[in-house]
Amino acid sequence: MLLVDAANVIGSRPTGWWRDRPGSARAFVDRVRAAVGEGVLPEPVVVVVEGAARRGVEAGSEAGVAVVHAPRSGDEALLEVAAGATDPVTLVSADRELCRRAGELGVRVRRPGWLLDQIDG
Numbered sequence: 424m425l426l427v428d429a430a431n432v433i434g435s436r437p438t439g440w441w442r443d444r445p446g447s448a449r450a451f452v453d454r455v456r457a458a459v460g461e462g463v464l465p466e467p468v469v470v471v472v473e474g475a476a477r478r479g480v481e482a483g484s485e486a487g488v489a490v491v492h493a494p495r496s497g498d499e500a501l502l503e504v505a506a507g508a509t510d511p512v513t514l515v516s517a518d519r520e521l522c523r524r525a526g527e528l529g530v531r532v533r534r535p536g537w538l539l540d541q542i543d544g
Contacts, residue, residue: 424508426530427455427470427538428516430497435517435535445479448472452480452490458542459487469504473497498524505530 433440433451440447451470458464466487472480473493482492493500498521505512505528513531515538516522522532 424510424512425464425468425538426501426504426508426512426514427468428497428501428514428518428521429470429472429476430474431516431518431521432535432538433476436539444475445477448476448479452488454542456486456488463541463544467510471497471500471504473500501525502528 429448429451433447438447452472455464455468455470459466459468468488469491470480470488471491471493473496477492480490482490484490491500491504498518501514501516501521502524505514505525511531512525512528513533514522514525515533515535516525517534525532
């Protein structure tokens with residue numbers, strides 16, 4: 424499973440995302456879904472969104488990508504998904520503390536640039 428910290432990945436590049444968090448989340452999830460559809464990313468992919476970004480994309484599964492709305496802390500939601508996974512998990516995030524905690528669960532970690540390189544071709 425590829426588990427994506429959407430806020431961290433979207434925020435890793437200064438694209439003006441902060442002016443339209445819902446729109447930025449929607450565009451990001453669309454890019455991830457396209458990458459899954461093109462076979463660039465293997466299924467399953469889980470994208471966790473939090474805060475205002477939740478208004479940009481509905482929770483649920485579509486086109487090989489599950490979107491999870493974090494009710495409070497995105498980090499806690501990511502760790503809950505990782506802990507409940509039955510398949511190996513790769514977390515995409517640059518949050519050091521989150522990555523440390525995920526590593527204690529046996530989760531592999533990739534940085535946002537890796538994912539953005541994959542989906543941007």
